[in-house]
Structures are given as C-alpha cells and as structure tokens.
Amino acid sequence: MFKAFLIKYAEIGIKGKNRYLFENALRDQIKYALKDIDGEFYVSKEQGRIYIEALSEYDYEETVEALQRVFGIAAICPVVIIEDTAWDNLVKEVGNFVENQYPDRNFTFKVEAKRGDKQYPIKSPDICIDMGAALLDRFPEMKVDVREPKVRINVEVRHKAYVYSMIIPGPGGMPVGTNGKAMLLLSGGIDSPVAGYMISKRGVKIDAVYFHAPPYTSERAKQKVVDLAKLVSRYSGPINLHVVNFTDIQLYIYEKCPHDELTIIMRRYMMRIAQTIATNTNCLGLITGESIGQVASQTMQSLAATDAVCEIPVYRPVIGFDKQDIVDIAEKINTYETSILPFEDCCTIFVAKHPVTKPNIGIIQRSERNLEEKIDELVKTALDTIETIEVK
Numbered sequence: 001m002f003k004a005f006l007i008k009y010a011e012i013g014i015k016g017k018n019r020y021l022f023e024n025a026l027r028d029q030i031k032y033a034l035k036d037i038d039g040e041f042y043v044s045k046e047q048g049r050i051y052i053e054a055l056s057e058y059d060y061e062e063t064v065e066a067l068q069r070v071f072g073i074a075a076i077c078p079v080v081i082i083e084d085t086a087w088d089n090l091v092k093e094v095g096n097f098v099e100n101q102y103p104d105r106n107f108t109f110k111v112e113a114k115r116g117d118k119q120y121p122i123k124s125p126d127i128c129i130d131m132g133a134a135l136l137d138r139f140p141e142m143k144v145d146v147r148e149p150k151v152r153i154n155v156e157v158r159h160k161a162y163v164y165s166m167i168i169p170g171p172g173g174m175p176v177g178t179n180g181k182a183m184l185l186l187s188g189g190i191d192s193p194v195a196g197y198m199i200s201k202r203g204v205k206i207d208a209v210y211f212h213a214p215p216y217t218s219e220r221a222k223q224k225v226v227d228l229a230k231l232v233s234r235y236s237g238p239i240n241l242h243v244v245n246f247t248d249i250q251l252y253i254y255e256k257c258p259h260d261e262l263t264i265i266m267r268r269y270m271m272r273i274a275q276t277i278a279t280n281t282n283c284l285g286l287i288t289g290e291s292i293g294q295v296a297s298q299t300m301q302s303l304a305a306t307d308a309v310c311e312i313p314v315y316r317p318v319i320g321f322d323k324q325d326i327v328d329i330a331e332k333i334n335t336y337e338t339s340i341l342p343f344e345d346c347c348t349i350f351v352a353k354h355p356v357t358k359p360n361i362g363i364i365q366r367s368e369r370n371l372e373e374k375i376d377e378l379v380k381t382a383l384d385t386i387e388t389i390e391v392k
C-alpha cells in the first residue's frame with residue numbers, strides 16, 4: 001500500500017507571484033478534505049508540488065475519493081518516497097517499486113525523470129537512460145517504448161526521490177478561497193446546490209441563505225437544505241448557512257400585492273435580504289440556480305426584475321444549462337437524491353395560478369409601494385432573527 005501521494009496542481013501553477021497563496025489554499029483544502037478520513041496525514045508543499053504522507057494506517061479508496069473532491073488538484077499520484085537518493089539505492093528501490101506494483105511485467109515502459117535537485121550528479125536524460133537500462137537488466141521481460149509505453153515510470157529526484165506510475169485525475173478548477181466569497185441562495189431544489197458546486201470549483205468560497213416560511217414550510221424542509229449544504233460542503237469547504245424566517249414578509253406581500261406578481265415581488269425581497277447578509281459578511285456577489293426559461297419565473301424579464309434590486313453582481317452558473325445537464329451534475333455530486341425529496345418550498349406555497357412571466361419593472365415597483373407601511377420593519381425583523389448554522 002502507498003504511504004504517500006504526490007499532488008499535481010491545475011491552473012494554479014501559472015499564477016506567478018501569488019502562487020504561494022494558491023498553494024496554501026490548496027494545502028488547506030486538502031487538510032479539510034482529509035479530516036474525516038480514518039488515518040493521520042502530513043501535508044507539505046515543496047517546489048511546485050504538494051505531498052501527502054500517511055502517518056498511520058488509512059483507507060486508500062476513501063482517501064483518493066476525498067482528494068478527487070478538492071478543486072485545484074489536476075492529478076493524484078500514489079508515490080513511493082525514497083530517502084536515500086544515492087544512485088545504487090535509487091536503482092534498487094525503483095526496481096522494487098516495479099516488482100511490487102506489477103507482478104506481471106510483460107509490458108512496454110519508459111522512464112521519465114525530473115531532477116528537482118540541481119546538485120544531483122546525474123542529469124535527467126541520463127537518469128532516464130541509465131534507470132531504463134537497469135530495469136531491463138533486472139526484468140528482461142519488460143520492453144522499452146519511448147513513444148507509446150504502457151507504463152510510464154516517473155522518477156523525481158529532489159532532496160528525496162519520488163517514484164510513481166499511476167496518475168489519477170483530480171477535479172481541476174481552483175482551490176476554494178482563492179477567488180473571494182459569494183452568497184448562494186440555496187433552496188431545496190436540484191439547481192442551486194449545483195450552482196454552488198460550480199462556482200466553488202472556480203475558487204469562490206461560499207456561504208448560503210435559505211428562506212423558510214414556518215409553519216407553511218416544515219422543519220424537515222429546512223433539514224433537507226442543511227443536508228444539501230453539507231453535501232456541497234464536501235467540495236466547497238465549510239458553509240455558513242443563514243436561515244431567514246420569511247413568513248411574515250410573504251404574508252404581507254400576499255395581503256397587499258396583486259397575486260399574479262407574488263413570485264416576482266417575493267423574489268425581489270429574497271434578493272434584497274440576501275444582498276444585505278452578503279455585504280455584511282464580505283461576499284462579493286449572489287449566486288442562484290436559475291436557468292433561462294426553465295420555469296415562468298426565470299424569463300429574461302423576470303431575471304432583470306430581480307437583478308434590478310441588486311447592487312452586487314448576481315452569478316447564475318447554470319444559466320445556459322438544460323435541466324438534464326444540471327441533473328447529471330447533481331447526480332455526480334450526490335445532491336440529486338436529496339433534492340428530489342418531496343418537501344415544500346416557500347416559493348411554491350404562495351404562488352398564483354397565472355403568475356406574470358414578463359414583469360414590467362415599473363408596474364412591479366408600483367405594487368411594491370403598497371408595502372411601504374410595514375415592509376422595512378418586517379425585513380429588519382427577518383434580518384435580526386436569522387439563524388446561522390455552520391455546515392461542515
């Protein structure tokens with residue numbers, strides 16, 4: 001069993017002077033991803049590489065799976081570390097590596113070497129040639145093919161040597177936390193958890209806000225959203241989930257505004273409240289799971305009407321996706337089964353039979369004037385009574 005992994009990074013290698021920030025964020029995310037694995041690990045960074053060493057017994061499959069959720073990782077290479085890099089020892093240990101990893105050695109191979117330690121007396125091309133020859137001596141059944149080898153034996157010589165031949169793809173993207181923070185409007189549906197996953201893949205840390213309307217929406221509906229946040233946090237890292245009690249605002253809108261405008265006016269208040277929480281918590285934008293034309297409230301006109309109340313950008317990562325594309329990602333990240341649990345959402349409870357699908361902002365603003373008497377106070381109460389849950 002491998003006692004260590006070499007981690008190759010994706011785009012972050014090219015970030016110039018800020019590179020250390022990216023490497024540190026990646027190292028932190030790796031530590032976070034490994035925290036629930038049974039086993040002890042030491043994560044270090046060195047010369048454009050991150051290494052993970054197992055300090056105890058651990059579950060290999062579970063560890064690789066956890067690492068495959070860390071954005072910024074391009075490849076995970078289970079590696080054997082050789083402390084003594086003296087040539088004879090290196091030859092012996094690389095041979096042992098091949099013997100242990102490949103009981104059947106009827107394959108073509110190539111040695112690929114990298115000399116990170118420029119003091120090492122043998123240059124990279126010579127390591128390739130001499131190591132290849134030594135392996136052929138020890139295992140005559142193997143054959144060299146430098147163009148299309150079946151097995152590439154990578155040897156990196158730094159102050160220790162590292163040998164690996166397996167390259168497991170990582171998720172790509174950028175380490176969470178390297179591109180600011182945004183506030184996800186997280187409902188219990190399929191789309192918003194996917195939107196949160198996608199934006200965090202670009203390095204954005206996320207917090208979330210959920211609007212519930214007790215007693216019209218149940219504790220179980222709220223728990224479903226907490227569960228979804230937990231599933232997303234396996235990729236995004238910890239999420240502060242702000243639960244806003246929206247009941248009185250919804251009832252007031254229901255009382256004072258035309259019912260065919262309920263959805264859009266309610267959405268505009270959700271955005272206003274989410275924006276206030278976002279700016280109070282240093283978030284640089286809002287994220288929703290909207291996709292053009294998916295439902296009546298997601299026409300270009302409706303999206304414009306909700307955007308009109310926002311002073312910070314609204315990001316909609318799934319805007320151009322078909323439902324099936326979103327479902328495919330939801331299945332991949334394991335949120336789908338939870339999202340389809342049939343609990344009520346506050347948006348579906350106070351909904352008109354025939355909602356406006358192409359709202360005119362002027363008309364909507366006029367209707368909102370009916371709310372002037374009490375709405376500020378109700379919004380303030382909603383903000384003052386937020387329950388914040390740290391989901392991780």
Ligand SMILES: Nc1ncnc2c1ncn2[C@@H]1O[C@H](COP(=O)(O)OP(=O)(O)OP(=O)(O)O)[C@@H](O)[C@H]1O
Pocket residue numbers: 184185186187188189190191192193209210211212287288289290294295297298345346347
């Ligand atoms: N109760 C809620 N709390 C927080 N955000 C919400 C809530 N309801 C809707 N949203 C936000 O508004 C977006 C659009 O909601 P809507 O109900 O129209 O669409 P949806 O296609 O069902 O989305 P989802 O599948 O994410 O629920 C959601 O993706 C989400 O970002």
